[in-house]
Amino acid sequence: MVRGVGRALPGPLWSDARVTSQQSLPPLARGADRAPDTAYDVALLDLDGVLYVGPDAVPGAAQALERARSAGMRLGFVTNNAARTPDEVAAHLTELGMPAEAGDVITSSQAAATVVAQRFGDGAAVLPVGGPGVAAALREAGLRVVERAEDEPVAVVQGYGRDVGWTQLAEAVVAVRGGATHVATNADATIPSPRGVLPGNGALVGVVSTVTGQQPLVTGKPDPAMHAECVRRTGAQRPLVVGDRLDTDIEGGLRVGAPTLLVLSGVTTPADLLAAGPEARPDLLAEDVGGLDRVHPEVQPSGDGWRCGAWTATAAQDELRLARTAGAPEGEDDGLDGLRALCVAHWAAHPDGGAAAQATASDDAATEALGRWGLTGR
Template sequence: MSGTPTPLAVGKVRPPHQEYDVALLDLDGVVYVGPEAVPGVPEALAAVRAAGMRLGFVTNNASRTPEEVAGHLTVLGVPASPAEVITSSQAAATVVAQRLGAGARVLPVGGPGVAAALEAAGLTLVAGAEEEPLAVVQGYGRDVGWTQLAEAVVAVRNGAQHVATNADATIPSPRGLLPGNGALVGVVSAVTGRRPLVTGKPDPTMHAECVRRTAAHRPVVVGDRLDTDVEGGRRAGAATLLVLSGVTDPATLLAAGPDRRPDLLAPDAAGLLTAHPAVVAAGDGRWRCAGWTARSADGVLRLRRDSAEGPGSADGLDGLRALCVAHWTRHPEAVAPAEVTAEDEAAADALRHWGLAS
C-alpha cells in the first residue's frame, strides 16, 4: 500500500455532501431496485441537492435511452434531465464511432437504448449478420432472445468486432438477483471463442464524461457494485461510497481486492447526508470504529462491542467498518475471504444481521 491509507480508515467528520461537489450515482441498486425507488433515497437526494451538491446518473444498464431514464427518475421523485444521465450504450457508441468512423454498419443487440445511442453517434444500424456489420454492440434488454444472440454469433464469427456495453453478470430486482448483460455476453463469447471489448464501468470513460458534464472538482461515486462502481470510481480518480441496498453484501465486501475497496460505506444513498466515522489503530493489531473493535489473529477476524465507547453512528455499520480495515490491513494486496467470529453477544447479533455468522 506504500503509505496509502487503507480504504474506510480515514472516514469523514463532515457528511459527504459537504466534502464533495458532485455525486455520480449508479441507478440499479442505488436509486431504485426494479421499478421502485429504494426507500428514503428520493428524499435524501432532494436534501443533498438542497444543500448544494449536484447529481449525475451513471448506469451500466444499456436498455433505455437517457430520456427514458430521466423520466423514470422524475416519476420516482428524483427530478433529472437527460443531460445528467450517462448510459453504457452511449459509452459504447462513442468508442465504436471513434474506432470505425461515422456511418459504419453496426448490429445492435439489446434494448431500445442501444440502438438509440448508436444512431445518435452517427452509426448505421443493420438488422442481421447478412448485412456484414463491422461491429456488434450488445447491451442489456429484457426481450433479448435466441434470435438476436444467434445473429450476433454469426456476425462476430464473420469478423465483426464484439463490443459489450457492460459485463455485469447480474442485476438486482425485488425477486433477487437476475441475469444481467454479462450473462448474455458470455453466451456469444462462449460460442465464438472471442472476448468482447467492454466499454462500460469499470472503464473510467463513463465517470469521466459525467465529471466533464457536471464540471465536478471533487466527485464521489456512489454505487452498489465493487467490480463496476468502486473499481470504476478508483480508476477515474474519484472517491467512492458503497451502499448495501443492491448487489454487494458484507461477506463480498470483506473479501474485496485492493482495487475494489470503497472509501466510504453506508446502508443506502442517504449516507451522503451523514458523517462517516474513521477506523483507528488501537494497538496490538486492533482497529476501532466508534464503539467496536476488530482484530485479525491466526487467520480469524474477531469482533467485539466496547459499550463504554458510546453508541457509534446511527447506520449500524461501525463494526463492519472495523472488520474491513482489520482484514484489509492484514491483506493489503490480496483478495482474501474472511472467517469472522464474535467475542460478545452484541458482536454475535451484528454478525448474524450482516450474514457473517458461521
C-alpha cells in the same frame, strides 16, 4: 473480457490533501468528518440498486437526493444498464420523485457508441443487441443500425435488454464469426430485482463469446470512460462515485482517482465487501444513498486491532474477531461501525488482497451483529 476504450486518462480527476496525506491507511479508515454532500461538488450515482430496484425507488432515495441538492451537491446518473435511452431513464427517475434531465444521464450504450464511432467512423454499419437504448445511442453517434449479419456490420454492440433471446444472440454470433468486432456495453453478470438477483448483460455476453471463442471489448464501468464523461459534462472538481457494486462502481471510481461510497441497498453484501481486493475497496460505506448527508466515522488503530465507535476488530492469521467495547460511548452508529472495523482490520492484514477471514464474536452483541450482516459468528 477485454476492457478499455483505447484511450488512457491523464491521471486522477480530483485531488484532496487530506486523503493524499493518509494514503497508508486502509480504505474506510479515513471516514469523512463532513457529510459528503457538503464535501464533494458532484455525486456520480449508479441507478440499479442505488436509487431504484426494478420499477420501485429505494426507500428514502428521493429524500436523500433532495437533501443533497439542497446542500449544493449536483447529481450525475451513470448506468451500465444499456436498455433504455437517457430520456427514458430521466423520465423514470422523475416519476419516482427524483427529478432528472436527459443531459444528466450517461449510459453504457452511449459509451459503446462513442468507442465504435471513433474506431470505424461516421455511418459505419453496426448490429445492436439489447433494448431500445442500444440502437438509439448508435444512431445518435452517427452510426448506421442494421438488423442482420448479412448486412456486413463492422461491429456488434451488445447491451442489456429484457427481451433479448435466441434470435438476437444467434445473429450476433454469425456477425462476430464473420469478422465484426464484438463490443459489450458492460459485463455485469447480475442485476438486482425485487425477486433477487437476475441475469445481467454479462451473462448473455458470455453466450456469444463462448460460441465465437472471442472475448468482447467492454466499454462500461469499470472502464474510466463513463465516469470521465460524466465529470466532463458536469464540470466536477471533486466528484464522489456512489454505487452498489464493487466490480463496476467502486473499481470504476478508483480507476479515475475519485473517492467512492458503497451502498448496501443493491447486490453487494457485507461478506462481499469484506472479501474485496484492493482494486475494489470503497472509501465510505452506508446502508443506502442517505449516506450522502451523514458524517462517516474513522476507524482508528487500537492496541493490536482497529476500533470504530463502540466496536473493535482484530485480525490473526485466518480469523477476524469482533467485540463490543465495554464502556465505549454510543455515538451515532448507523449500524455499520462494526463492519467498518472488520473490513479495516482484514484489509490492513491483507493490503494486497487475500481470502476472506472467518469472522468470530467475543460477546452477544457481536454475535447479533455478525448474524445481521450474514457473517459467521460463534
